[in-house]
Amino acid sequence: MNLTATLIGQVIVFGVLVWFVRQFLWEPILHVLDDRKRRIADGLAAAERGHHEKELADRRAKEVIRDAREQASGIINLAHKRADEIVEESKKNARIEGERLITAAHFEIEQEADRAREQLRKEVLKIVLVGVEQVLMREVDLRVHNEIFEKLASKL
Structure with missing residues (x-):
């Protein structure tokens, strides 16, 4: 076989291949x-965009977490403040109740003292009446009267 004829045949086949590819395959391949x-x-x-959105979401998440922490801190501070108010209110109520109990005790003591005075007055009156009766029953004698009054005074 002749080398030139083979080479020419291959060039023709290659040309047909290039024409075929260019005609039918080139546009679809480019497309x-x-x-x-x-x-x-x-x-x-x-x-x-996803990376950018992730960064934005991370920033938003950090902001939300920071806001949540601030809100939690505010709520905790408010709870502490309210607890302090409740404690102060309880102390105030306890003081008022204590004062009321003290006032009631003073009033009761005064009533008891008044009752004791009244009872004492009645007893003194009875003793005086007994003494007067004894004085009137006896003859009027200064020495005897002084003895009676001394006995009465000792009973008081």
């Missing part, structure tokens, strides 16, 4: 490559 290039670019853009 597929462009489509793939566009999809890759879209994927990279989506990845970049």
Whole structure:
């Protein structure tokens, strides 16, 4: 076989192949490559957007956590303040109740003292009446009267 004829045959086959590819396959291959290039670019853009959105979400999450901590701190401070108010109110109520009990005890003591005075007055009156009766029963004698009054005074 002749080397030139083979080489010419291969060049013709290669030319037909190039024409065929250019005529029927070149546009679809370019279209597929462009489509793939566009999809890759879209994927990279989506990845970049996703990364950016993740950063934004992280920032928002940090802000929400910070706000939640501030709110929790505020609620805790408010609870402590309310607890202090309740304690102070309880102390105030206890003082008022104590004062009321002391006042009631003083009143009761005064009533008991009044009853004791009244009872004592009645006893003194009885003793005086007994003494007067004894004085009137006896003759009027200064020495005897003084003895009676001394006995009465000792009974008081």
